[in-house]
Every structure is written in structure tokens, then in C-alpha cells.
Amino acid sequence: MSDDLLEWRKQFSALDDCVHLISHSLGCIPDRAEEYMAQFLELWRTRSITAWDEWLPEVDRAAGRIERLLSAPKGTVIMHTNVSIVQSILASCFDYPEERNKIVYSDLNFPTVSYVWKAEERRGARVHLVKSADGVTVDTEALCDAIDEQTALVPISHVIFVSGYIQDAKAICRKAQSVGAHVVLDCYQSLGTIPVDIVDIGASFACGGSVKYLCGGPGAAYLYVRDDLIETFEPRVTGWFGNESPFAFTMPEQSYAENIWRYMGGTPAVAALYQARAGAEILNEIGATRIREKSLRQTQRIIDRVDELKFELNSPREPARRGGSVAFDFVGAADIARELNRRKFFCDYRPGAGVRVAPHFYTRDEEIDLFFEELLNVRG
Numbered sequence: 138m139s140d141d142l143l144e145w146r147k148q149f150s151a152l153d154d155c156v157h158l159i160s161h162s163l164g165c166i167p168d169r170a171e172e173y174m175a176q177f178l179e180l181w182r183t184r185s186i187t188a189w190d191e192w193l194p195e196v197d198r199a200a201g202r203i204e205r206l207l208s209a210p211k212g213t214v215i216m217h218t219n220v221s222i223v224q225s226i227l228a229s230c231f232d233y234p235e236e237r238n239k240i241v242y243s244d245l246n247f248p249t250v251s252y253v254w255k256a257e258e259r260r261g262a263r264v265h266l267v268k269s270a271d272g273v274t275v276d277t278e279a280l281c282d283a284i285d286e287q288t289a290l291v292p293i294s295h296v297i298f299v300s301g302y303i304q305d306a307k308a309i310c311r312k313a314q315s316v317g318a319h320v321v322l323d324c325y326q327s328l329g330t331i332p333v334d335i336v337d338i339g340a341s342f343a344c345g346g347s348v349k350y351l352c353g354g355p356g357a358a359y360l361y362v363r364d365d366l367i368e369t370f371e372p373r374v375t376g377w378f379g380n381e382s383p384f385a386f387t388m389p390e391q392s393y394a395e396n397i398w399r400y401m402g403g404t405p406a407v408a409a410l411y412q413a414r415a416g417a418e419i420l421n422e423i424g425a426t427r428i429r430e431k432s433l434r435q436t437q438r439i440i441d442r443v444d445e446l447k448f449e450l451n452s453p454r455e456p457a458r459r460g461g462s463v464a465f466d467f468v469g470a471a472d473i474a475r476e477l478n479r480r481k482f483f484c485d486y487r488p489g490a491g492v493r494v495a496p497h498f499y500t501r502d503e504e505i506d507l508f509f510e511e512l513l514n515v516r517g
């Protein structure tokens with residue numbers, strides 16, 4: 138069948154000698170990334186300190202590309218290096234009086250997020266963990282029931298990393314807002330593979346990074362703050378780029394910027410933003426609706442093969458709740474995944490979930506079939 142999105146595959150020469158079904162973990166490198174990285178280095182080489190005249194605006198340009206992907210207003214996103222630091226910055230915006238010290242999330246959150254909020258228990262927070270019944274889904278009602286007048290924060294994943302389950306983020310945000318709690322929505326596994334309208338969802342904060350579906354490599358993570366909340370908080374985890382006037386070098390207290398830069402810390406990691414530029418541009422060029430359509434078709438193709446082979450499916454069947462990845466398990470799956478990677482059929486394995494695969498806009502249907510053929514060859 139014709140597949141318009143394969144037009145963009147031409148910009149990913151790294152796909153020529155592998156089967157890349159690992160975009161939920163590491164998106165493929167766009168050829169243009171090398172060009173942009175070369176620009177970064179050339180600026181450094183030829184312009185020395187004056188390179189900053191180009192480098193610093195790149196932070197806002199990178200944020201602008203993420204704002205477009207999130208359907209977020211201008212000036213609501215700032216760039217950081219990873220989700221863990223973003224969550225720590227947000228945690229440092231809060232105190233935990235006894236009457237509002239509860240933090241609610243599920244046991245299917247990405248662990249790094251839990252590490253940050255569990256550490257807040259040392260400062261008086263109380264983590265309330267909602268357990269998944271099946272290791273695949275999170276019961277929206279159970280999560281919403283746990284969010285009460287004592288809840289300060291609800292740091293959750295939009296899409297669950299281990300299963301690809303799409304949470305009903307809008308319903309959760311509605312409940313949180315009704316009791317005065319803030320949702321921190323981790324969009325790492327959603328942005329780039331399903332349409333995200335962060336204003337419509339209603340989260341107070343959102344975050345994610347460029348490593349996976351955004352095809353940007355490591356080091357370019359983002360923090361979104363709802364525009365009416367930007368000036369409300371004063372993060373204790375801070376730095377001179379969060380100052381209203383960094384180059385005035387004032388002392389001793391922080392005097393926060395009035396805009397989104399108040400959530401910035403020290404010197405931004407500009408090289409990673411050049412590296413991530415091509416991926417974000419390409420995703421904006423294609424648009425999330427077309428990517429989602431194709432992803433649903435190809436994840437269904439994967440599920441059909443999983444069913445034929447009688448493997449255990451550990452992802453949602455229902456299209457509306459299924460993100461970009463599919464997890465399935467069978468005896469010996471961990472070893473087989475390792476051998477598949479050695480043969481350049483890229484996938485991963487997670488305990489309790491099994492083999493995880495994710496097609497992306499650049500994936501050919503035949504590659505899915507080739508992947509399963511090779512899996513059977515390895516299994517013997």
C-alpha cells in the first residue's frame with residue numbers, strides 16, 4: 138500500500154542497514170542532525186565567545202519547536218537536559234504543609250520520576266502509590282479517587298513506558314484541578330507519536346525529552362509550565378540563567394526572571410539543542426495526526442503477528458488507549474531480544490513486559506514482517 142510518510146525516510150540513511158523498531162527508546166538519527174551539529178561546532182571554532190549570540194537564542198528556538206508539538210502557547214517551554222532534573226526543579230517549587238502533602242501516582246510511572254518524589258518524603262511529602270492491577274493499565278477511577286484535598290501533586294506519565302497504555306490525562310487533570318492539586322504530565326512516551334494538546338489536557342506542568350519519538354538524541358529535555366502559573370513558583374533548584382538579569386551578576390539572592398526562564402538553572406547545554414533540532418523540525422513538518430494514523434495501523438500489524446504466534450500481549454488492544462509501542466512476552470524473550478539487537482533488528486526487553494517494539498513514521502510495513510521472521514529464526 139502507498140505510504141506517504143516514507144518520503145521522510147529518505148532523510149534517515151541510518152535506516153538503510155537495520156530494522157529499527159526501537160523509537161520508544163531511541164529514535165533514529167536524522168541526516169540533518171549532523172549538519173546542525175557541524176553548525177554548532179563551526180560557530181564555536183570561528184566565533185569564540187560571540188558564538189553565544191547564536192547559541193543562546195537557540196534555547197528559545199528549541200523551546201518554540203516543542204511548544205508547537207505540544208500545541209502550547211509561546212513562552213511556556215524551557216529546555217533542560219533530562220526529565221529527572223526537570224522533576225527535581227518542580228519538586229523544589231513546593232513545600233509540604235501537613236494539610237497538603239500528598240503526591241499521587243501509579244506504580245507504572247517511569248522509575249526516575251518516582252525516585253525524585255520519594256526523596257521529597259524527607260521534606261514532609263507523602264507518596265501515595267496507586268497499584269496497577271495488570272501491569273499494563275492504570276485504573277483512571279482509582280487514580281482520581283486517590284486525588285483529594287490533601288494532594289499537592291500528581292506526577293504521572295501520559296503514556297506508560299512499559300506497556301504503551303494511554304492514560305486519560307484530561308480526566309485526571311480535571312479531578313486534580315477540582316481539589317487544587319497540580320498534574321505534572323510526563324509526555325516522554327506520547328509526544329511525537331500521538332497528538333498532544335497540553336492546554337486542552339489542562340496539566341499544570343509537562344515534561345519529556347528528545348531521545349525517543351522526537352529523534353533528537355540525549356540531552357534536550359523540556360519543561361512546560363501553564364502560562365498563568367509561570368510567575369507563581371520560585372524553584373529552589375535554580376541558577377544564574379533563572380535570574381531576571383543574569384549578566385548583571387547580582388548577589389546574594391536570586392531575583393527570578395518573570396518569564397519561563399525563571400525555571401532555568403545554569404548554562405544551557407546548547408550542543409544537545411542543535412543535535413535535537415532536526416528531529417523536532419521533521420515531526421512538526423509531518424504533524425502528529427498523520428504519524429498517529431500510521432502508528433495505529435502498524436501497531437495493529439504487530440499485534441496481529443503476536444496473536445498468530447500466541448505470544449502474551451502486554452499492551453492495550455483498544456486503539457484509543459494504545460500508544461506507539463507494543464510489548465509482548467514468551468519464554469526466552471530476553472535472550473532473543475539481545476540476539477536480535479546483535480543482528481541489527483533493534484528492539485528492547487523489559488522485565489514483566491517482554492520485548493518492546495515501536496514503529497515510527499519512517500518504518501516500512503515489510504520491516505515488521507522481517508522482524509518477526511528474524512525473531513523466529515533466532516528462536517529456531
Ligand SMILES: Cc1ncc(COP(=O)(O)O)c(C=O)c1O
Pocket residue numbers: 218219220221222247249294296298323325326346358
Ligand atoms: C516516561 C519516561 N519518563 C522519563 C524517562 C527518562 O528520564 P530521564 O530524561 O531523566 O532520563 C523515560 C525513558 O527513558 C520515560 O520513558
